[in-house]
Amino acid sequence: MNTEVGPVRVGDVLPPLEIEITRTLIVAGAIASRDYQDVHHDAELARQKGSPDIFMNILTTNGLVGRYITDRFGPRSVLRRVAIRLGAPNYPGDTMVLTGTVEAVDGDTATVRVVGANGIGRHVTGTVTVTVPGAAGAVGADGARVAQGAEGAEGIEGAEDAAVHEAAGSRP
Amino acid sequence: MSEREVPGGEGATALDEGGEYEDVFARAKAYEGQAAAVGGLGKDLVNEPMIRHWCEAMGDTNPAYVGADAIAPPTMLQAWTMGGLSGHAGRSEAYDELLGLLDDAGYTSVVATDCEQEYLRPLRPGDAITFDAVIESVSERKTTKLGTGYFVTTRMDVRVAGRPVGTHRFRILKYVPAGRRRSAPKAEGAGAVARTAGAARAAEIPREIAGTAGTAGTSRPKRPRPVVNRDNAGFWEGVSRHRLLIQRCDGCRTLRFPWLPGCNACGCPDWDTVEAGGEGTVYSYVVMHHPPFPAFDPPYAVGLIELAEGVRMISNVVGVQHDRVRIGMPVRLEFEQVDEELELPVFRAVERSGG
Numbered sequence: 314m315n316t317e318v319g320p321v322r323v324g325d326v327l328p329p330l331e332i333e334i335t336r337t338l339i340v341a342g343a344i345a346s347r348d349y350q351d352v353h354h355d356a357e358l359a360r361q362k363g364s365p366d367i368f369m370n371i372l373t374t375n376g377l378v379g380r381y382i383t384d385r386f387g388p389r390s391v392l393r394r395v396a397i398r399l400g401a402p403n404y405p406g407d408t409m410v411l412t413g414t415v416e417a418v419d420g421d422t423a424t425v426r427v428v429g430a431n432g433i434g435r436h437v438t439g440t441v442t443v444t445v446p447g448a449a450g451a452v453g454a455d456g457a458r459v460a461q462g463a464e465g466a467e468g469i470e471g472a473e474d475a476a477v478h479e480a481a482g483s484r485p
Numbered sequence: 486m487s488e489r490e491v492p493g494g495e496g497a498t499a500l501d502e503g504g505e506y507e508d509v510f511a512r513a514k515a516y517e518g519q520a521a522a523v524g525g526l527g528k529d530l531v532n533e534p535m536i537r538h539w540c541e542a543m544g545d546t547n548p549a550y551v552g553a554d555a556i557a558p559p560t561m562l563q564a565w566t567m568g569g570l571s572g573h574a575g576r577s578e579a580y581d582e583l584l585g586l587l588d589d590a591g592y593t594s595v596v597a598t599d600c601e602q603e604y605l606r607p608l609r610p611g612d613a614i615t616f617d618a619v620i621e622s623v624s625e626r627k628t629t630k631l632g633t634g635y636f637v638t639t640r641m642d643v644r645v646a647g648r649p650v651g652t653h654r655f656r657i658l659k660y661v662p663a664g665r666r667r668s669a670p671k672a673e674g675a676g677a678v679a680r681t682a683g684a685a686r687a688a689e690i691p692r693e694i695a696g697t698a699g700t701a702g703t704s705r706p707k708r709p710r711p712v713v714n715r716d717n718a719g720f721w722e723g724v725s726r727h728r729l730l731i732q733r734c735d736g737c738r739t740l741r742f743p744w745l746p747g748c749n750a751c752g753c754p755d756w757d758t759v760e761a762g763g764e765g766t767v768y769s770y771v772v773m774h775h776p777p778f779p780a781f782d783p784p785y786a787v788g789l790i791e792l793a794e795g796v797r798m799i800s801n802v803v804g805v806q807h808d809r810v811r812i813g814m815p816v817r818l819e820f821e822q823v824d825e826e827l828e829l830p831v832f833r834a835v836e837r838s839g840g
Contacts, residue, residue, distance in 0.1 A: 332544075338542070341541070341542035342542045342543065344538075344542075345535070345538045345539040345541070345542035345543075345564070346539070346542075346561075346563070346564045346567065347564050347567035347568075347569045348567060349569065349570050362594070363594075363662055370597075371597040371600050372560075372563055372564060372600075373542070373543070375560045375563075375600050375602070376539065376542075376543040376545070376558065376560045376561070377543055378560070379545075379558060379559060379560035380543050380544065380545040380547070380558075380560075383545075383547050383549070384545075384547070388547050388548045388549045389549075391559075391604075391607075392559040392560065392604055393603065393604055394601070394602065394603045394604065395559070395560055395600075395601075395602050396599075396600070396601035396602070397599065397600050397601075398598060398599050398775065399596075399597065399598055399599070400775050400776060400777070434776075434777055435775070435777065438774070438775065
């Protein structure tokens with residue numbers, strides 16, 4: 314099977330994305346996703362239910378994972394599937410770092426393993442299937458352009474270049 | 486048995502409560518296949534303002550989501566189906582009954598654990614969403630870090646003008662919180678400084694997670710200690726001499742493992758031991774991904790090893806990537822010094838030599 318499309322290769326490691334988990338992000342994400350469960354905006358009620366504080370809802374996590382992938386693969390990339398599992402909650406004041414590794418490539422579609430780690434463990438693990446049209450060349454160009462465009466928003470992105478290539482053949 | 490829901494391969498389904506458990510499980514299970522939502526209508530058409538608010542919240546600057554030919558972020562799929570403050574439209578009686586049944590049985594807490602979405606076609610402003618959902622599965626009772634409960638999985642089909650645009654599988658855990666330790670809720674803002682793991686630990690984060698965070702600090706958490714008692718002391722004494730000892734019944738010569746005070750075959754209380762040769766095969770295994778426990782570094786494989794002598798034991802499979810462990814794989818015993826006090830028998834994968 315052809316496991317390569319353009320510069321996307323099995324084993325590619327995507328530049329990380331660091332997200333500050335602010336109270337504002339948690340509340341804005343909950344409201345933007347129409348999720349009015351009190352544990353996502355009311356710290357007092359969250360504590361009454363045994364949580365130390367409000368925490369991020371799953372829809373916001375899902376949105377951030379989707380953003381991470383399309384940021385990295387460019388605006389022409391198309392999300393086909395996002396499957397996530399939640400672990401350690403995202404509480405205000407923490408930082409989540411999203412990382413991704415290309416696990417499979419089939420034609421112009423890649424499967425990326427994503428992990429979002431925060432100060433208390435793994436907040437999210439999952440896989441994203443994304444189609445990157447244009448195959449060779451276009452992927453790298455788009456990816457680079459987006460990374461630059463978002464530079465102002467997330468400090469960590471500016472320092473990163475395109476995906477790091479790991480020799481797929483080196484795996485046993 | 487699903488690998489992900491079994492912490493360390495232990496205590497998956499407690500049967501101690503016997504009848505009551507069977508009853509709740511059977512009644513909950515009966516809802517599988519029933520509708521969770523019928524003829525649901527999105528409260529709003531897909532629209533630019535909601536897309537923009539979403540992108541602002543997520544910090545998503547993807548140009549595909551703005552302008553004349555904008556699409557909605559695919560991960561908004563569920564958002565278009567949400568009830569908002571005025572509640573859910575189209576939620577079925579069956580789903581409410583199922584949740585009520587679990588509530589009544591004491592499984593009152595709920596947490597979303599999984600979201601799996603497939604996007605078949607992009608959504609654009611003006612699209613009118615409809616959806617139907619089915620209760621796909623109710624798990625056996627599982628013990629997790631949060632507590633004991635049931636995973637309920639629903640699958641939603643989302644349509645526009647009758648055409649499928651996406652599917653949304655959602656899993657929640659309905660559970661009884663694990664022994665809640667009232668460690669004085671650090672008043673205001675305990676979580677606000679949770680960037681230091683210590684603050685999070687002080688709050689009611691399950692101990693195991695907090696323990697993991699502790700690795701960054703002073704001492705790395707240690708693996709759990711074995712409980713050594715008079716029935717199994719001989720086994721651990723053997724381990725200390727790098728001998729894996731199997732009990733053998735004096736009466737009927739049946740081998741048994743793990744160690745027990747009497748023979749399961751004939752009831753005879755007398756026994757001696759046989760030293761295992763160390764050869765075995767993987768009879769079965771699980772791969773532990775989540776939740777993480779202190780001193781363990783998931784993912785890792787927990788194997789049920791069948792020894793050449795015929796008995797089986799649970800142990801770690803080492804020397805092979807977790808995702809390369811296979812049933813039937815030959816393994817050989819070795820002893821691993823886990824820390825200064827603890828040594829454990831583990832099994833190392835043996836390279837097959839040609840055939």
